[in-house]
Amino acid sequence: MKKGILILATGLLLISVSCKGEKKEEAKPQTEEKTEKVSEETATKTTEVKKVKFALASKSDSNVTGNVVFTEKYGIVNMTAVMEGLTPGKHAIHIHAKADCSSPDGKSTGGHWNPTSQPHGKWGAATGYHKGDIGNFDADENGNGTISFQTDEWCIGCDDENKNIIGKAIIVHQGTDDLTSQPSGAAGKRVSCGGIIQ
Ligand SMILES: [Cu+2]
Ligand SMILES: [Zn+2]
Secondary structure: OHHHHHHHHHHHHHHHHHHHHHHHHHHHHHHHHHHHHHHHHHHHHHOOOEEEEEEEEEOOOOOOEEEEEEEEEOOEEEEEEEEEOOOOEEEEEEEEOOOOOOOOOOHHHOOEOOOOOOOOOOOOOOOOOOOOOOEEEEEOOOOOEEEEEEEOOOEOOOOOOOOEOOOOEEEEEOOOOOOOOOOOOOOOOEEEEEEOOO
């Protein structure tokens, strides 16, 4: 009789242990699923593309107009500028300090955007360069020009004022940036202007 009870008790114990085990196994995948969902949401937030798009207006009695698009993804800012009405040949393009294109000569935008107080120069130069020193691009015989530029030294609307391009301006010049003359590369008149505003 005692043996019988003992066997029954052992049996019950085994059942209850195996039940607990099953429950644990069931619970585990649920936790993993939740973790996956959270990390997916975080990933979506960090891969969100920021974008700012605006037109370039002619300045200094030129006919130069265009469109500029800045996008930011994975901490890299991509700029594409498409222009028309240019004289054939090389032209300078920069980011200037203020998004104010109100003056007819474009000088209301101020000098080159230079938050890090560097000398004017070729982008990436060891001797220094402005954060607005994009450089030169070519216009074809019909006066059309395109330039694409990519950097992790800019951001679209972040808290770092050494990187934030919002509130600045794109200026296209009549001449070529010689990449050495101070303070702005002797690039001549400002023929097109657009404020970088969201
Ligand atoms: Cu300029
Ligand atoms: Zn410069």
